[in-house]
Amino acid sequence: MNFNWQRVEELFHATAQLAAADRAVFLNKECGEDNELRREVESLVAASEGENSFIEEPALNLGMKILAVGQKQSLVGRSIGHYKIFRLLGEGGMGEVYLAEDRTLERNVALKFLSDGLADDKWAREQLTKEARAVARLENPNICAVYGLEQIGEQNFIVMQYVEGETLASLLRKEPLGFDRALDLAEQIAGALAAAHARGIIHSDVKPQNIVVTLEGQAKVLDFGLAKFARRNQSAAFGAGDQTSHDGPIIGTVAYMSPEQARGEKLDCRTDVFSFGIVLHEMFGGKNPFLRETCEETFSAIITTEPTHFKEPLPSALAGIGQKCLEKGAESRYETAAELLIDLRRLRKGRERAAVIGWRRYLQYYAVASVLLLLLFIGGGDYAYRKATTVHSLAVLPIVNESGDLEKKYLSDGLSRSLFDRFSYLSRLKVKMPTEVRSRQIDQIVQQGRELNVEAVLVGDVFKQNDGLQLHMRMLNTSDGKISWEKTFALKSADTFAMQDDITRDVTSALGMWLIGNEKKSLTHHQTDNQEALSAYMRGRYYWTRRDRDNIQIAIKYFDQAIDLDPSFAEAYAGLADCYVLSSSVLYGPMKPAEAIEKASYNARKAIELNATLPEAHTSMGTINLKYNWDWKEAERDYQLATNLDPNYAPARFWYANLLIVLGRPDDAIREAAIGKSLDPYAHVSMMNYARTLYYARRFDEAAESLNELLQEDAEYAQGLHMLAWVRIQQRRFGDAIILLEKLHAKDPLHSSAALGLAYGKAGKRTDALKMIQELDEFARERSIPPLEKALVHIGLGELDEAFEGLEQAYRDRVPNLAYLTTDPIYDDLRKDARFNDLARRVGLLP
Template sequence: MLGTTISHYRILEKLGEGGMGVVYKAADTQLRRTVALKFLSPHVLSSPEGKARFIREAQAAAALDHTNICTVHEIAEADGHTFIAMALVDGCSLREKVASGPLEREQALEIAIQIGLGLHQAHRKGIVHRDINPGNIMVTTESQVKILDFGLARSAEHSRMTKDGVAIGTVAYMSPEQARGEEVDERTDIWSLGVALYEMLTGQLPFRGTGDQAIIYSILKEEPQSMDAPGSEVSPELEGLIAKALAKRPEERYQQIEDLLVALGVSVDVLDYGRPRPARIRGRSARRSRVYLFGSIVAVSLLIAVGLYLSLRPRAPSLGSKSVAVLPLENLVAEGGNEWFSDGMTEDIITQVAKIKDLRVIATTSVMKYKNTEKGLARIARDLGVGTIVKGTVRQAGGRALITTQIIDPFTSELLWAGSFDNAMGDIFAVQTEVALQLAGALKAQLTPDERSRISNVPTGNPEAYELYLKGRYLAAKRDPNEVKKSLAFFEQSIEKDSTYAPPHAGIADHYITLGIYNVVNAEEAFSKAKAAAERALSLDPNLSEAHTVRGAYETMYGWDWARSEREHRRAIELNPGSAWARVWLSLHLRTRGRMDEALAEIQQARELDPLSGLVNSHLGLALVALDRDEEAITVLKGCLEMDPYAVITRRWLGFAYMSHGMFDEAIAELEESQRLAAADEFACTLLGRAYAFAGRRADAERLLERLHALGSDRFTPYGVAAVHASMGQKDSAFVWLDRAYRMRDHWVALNIAVDATDPAWDGLRSDPRYRAVQRKMGLGD
């Protein structure tokens, strides 16, 4: 049949063959899409009952609309063939996955939950699948489950789908009542799902034998073999759950698929089924000891979902029912070209949505961890603590952008909204506005007139200026000083195209702030240019949150106008409540004022918005050190290293936390590793000098000081040198360098000579009048 056209489908290749038919990949020449066509086998066609069953498959499946069920487009007859046209699933069957051995527990449970959700939708419509087995389950490249083949499904009005006691289905997955040829209901699907879950976890079937009759005997008479094997990840509770699904008598099993889903950790509110909820479900759910927080996709309540077997990870933060993650848009340009555009569009949509105070939006840094991921949407939502996912695709070429977006409930797979846009680049901001407004509507978020106005703002009418800005921001987001330096040229070119376009001015401001913090260029030059660029951006757009953040950062790190610093940071948050970095900067400012509890609260909010950011979590660790909560800080910073073992900044602050806690050997190990990974990190070098001094290794500390002096004062932090001298008990040298740090406006002074500061280098020296004098000159003292 390859190459032939039947109806309006051109046959491309054979995909597989089963008992009831052959499946081909085909091109739909009318709608220009690729589909799967299932043709009835000739021996089935000769039977009127077989043909009727085939048609029932299409009718049953076509009545179902759920993400975890393969979509059926049509059933048709043409050229002597009867066939079903269905969506082509890009992935592999669950049979292929388990062929290589057991799946990881979390992956197996995720797949089981998705199968259960699809069956839940079918059972609500009175449809029983009757042939749930790994061969009928597809797992897409994005780890989404699709249930295939409702050829054995039946509607509620059909009392029986067997004839003369002949069982229909895949033998190893049949329930006892199905194997006996008896009437079945949705509990037979629960049994089959229990068998599939057993197999995913162990790599073996629970009921085995040589030949169909031996397997049926095992199903009817034998108990499944124990799953408690050496090295197994199956807990006694999980084995008990599967045993209940595999109870021989249907009345002893879970009576409804939602019962099993609740036991697997899915909230009853997420299921939202129409029948009354049995009290025993509520009681069992309340007793579960391991709890995850989920966000509901409808604006009805905060949703507590029970997660029995997914509890080895830290609990995801609860951001409430109106919590959103915008996943990286999939770049459809060949060979990954224009990645700067797909990433930039993702970040711009996040920025627009985050302007809505009534929503909580996960920051770009965290969602980018899921770029090209194979994780399922429900697992991502649990990781990030959100109840809604936005995903889509983008293709940018020839002055146009083709963008598709979907707003999805990751736990029920309900599609809340979908949009497709084919816009000229000059109209690209309309797409971002539409997605933000649709998301607000889907979640029933309150949207103020000011927020609507800011979301609808068109910052430039020049598409070339926008593209150049995106390229600059793509490089700046890498936070690598070398890449940050390259970003400047793109921001400047963007301004050449449109001098009134505010965001590239803010990009330049952030560029110089970053270079100043990392001592890449002279501090006075870097911070002065940052201030000028931020003020230019604000003159063009007073509502640009990013510019207010940089303007406040300038005052925190260099200008030391503390009232202006706090005012700018709070204005940045007011304009963009979802900005994690605005809260990081406000937290830093509050630390300089000695308001440690407030600083901790802000950084904790930043972490909720950007939970997977190593930098945000590192700042949380620092805030905990400032509160003398060193053990908690060490735990947080170790967690950061699990995210990124090569994060130099994290190792720097972990070493500092160890040093603050008196664990000098551990501090030296972390700081030496930081030096090995980035020898140019001179502040980490000064921290190492302090650790050597505290550990009694004065010769090593002196050696580091000599190295720093040889570099010249424009390459290192004078505050760090002052702290090394202080750690060695060299008071006079310490205050000489501290005064130099003040006069040079070393930004580390503001963060470490704050009111009630806890840097251990200055223990015993804070009562010295010279220390108090520096505080007063900076406006930090009494």
């Protein structure tokens, strides 16, 4: 029997909205003598009670039923390979999912098969493979995991994690979730989508039926990749009689589509944001704001109707999130779920801070007896209110290794960083971590704490006692210099995680903090549960902070080791991204730009996929977009995300300052660099980055003054000497620049050859400049040398044709420093040449 499936869909929607007692009368009227039409609608309604309604299924499923009619063969009770199939879990027009036992590993799994009508379709099998591979890359606790892809006999199927629980759709039908539970689930769902978006994967079918909530309250998002999987045979869903008009294929579930999805337009991550907004409305408002009686009316509502906003007593911040998700124009929504997740977490933290505001009312209503007792209660209430809402501040100074064993330096540095990360999870604790300190004297430590504008300073040292290592920690109040807490731990026998739990708990208590809501849980959050992985990560960060050409390779080795031990260790992926983003420069690495950008991008996205709130991962993504992709808009979005996540993360400030320079906003850049310097005021790299910003802003005298101040503290600091040489060149003090660069060249010729050759050329020392070109050619026989290096020497010699030849090669290779073409004064000699503006336009620096 050939149905008008559009008519079936319309009747289904209308029937599903009616009370059970009214459905028979309605179908008698609408179906008349067409009993088969009535049976089909009734079967769909019955299926909807089992959470398979059309309005909650992909739009192609009804069309795909045509392909499967009469071909369905149940697999229940069969064995396929080492899988014993127990029962059908769910089905759609394109696939069936069964509960089975993996008899080899002795565990239950879910098996996803193609529907019978598609089992022999080569394209469908290819899409099943693509879906499995895409989802297998998403290692996130809120995504249903893919264990493998099997081909046994004629059967092709995906082996997935079996999730015991109830769909969000089912939970919403039973009763309201309650605000806190709904917010917790919303965060988890957004985290899953953020992980997918970080991998460039669009779900395209976000809806309550595709979200399972376990008995423990964990949300699991299912069916990633469905839209891509269902792209080919979309015409089957809308037959020749279909009167809806679309510019392209309609992929997804009608009631949860974005406007661009409903119009059949090209999709990006923002379509998932819109669908999530609809789910958010159901979770907090109780209904889908666009659901209408018919498919056409639902399409129209999605495209043209503004949803009603959340009303009190729901917070206005939640209303703002919901409104931004459901903007009709994709450009007005969150770019990805990672941005959305940040706002949801900010909302939760705001609620936690306000959780004790009810203290005063409580005391006023329940204080009885004498006036004295009432006053005591009110006084106690004020005290409690202040304790629970006060924002505290702490500086975590680098723990000193005094063991005499340089090998243990990684441990002291790693513990400093790990404690800082722990404290950072508390929204009511503003924590700073300078990477260097001026002095270890008590009075100087207290003074540094005052300069950092914190109320206490946490310091520690690792020392050897008998046959073991000890960690001595103490906290100093900046108001009076007194020790408010101290404790010694035996490192050899200590559980690293338990020890950090003790330290963070004791320190917050000594600060006078009352931990409320989820703050206790946040304080004991572990980056990884694998102590060996944590140790490898600490070693990686140790070598990263001391980065040079060799140490950055050692850091990569340790970060890789940490990931091998714990593949879900987000911070370790972020560490790799930090390494690779610098690995195509002569200073840090031998990689070609294409290889460096591929590895940096992979690891940054992987870190964001696992933890979308890591500022270092977003900073690396920003630097990739700045120096490799030359996408200034995306770079700014990444840096702003990083600084919103952690306003005290100094590297994000410095890289953002670089971008602002490229965008022609030098005053903003200097302000941003100054903030970064204030966050880590004694670090060499901090002071040098600030001076570099002054250089790009062409404030050469101020840059020289800042660099001289740095070199007074460390006269051998190579990067500072190198930067000062560039400043001297712009001040036309070529002799001074040559002295600085020759000193560096004696120690590290590769790093300084190009700058020295340029300085020689500017000073009229042509023979010496040509020797630097010859030297660079010799280096190029053994390793990758960016073509920009030789181009700089040609600029110094005034050989513009050769300089532009090198710049063109740098453009083809996407050499990172080409982003500074219109910013760095070293290129000023080229500006009058028409080739300069042409190249700048291609890089995206000129309109």
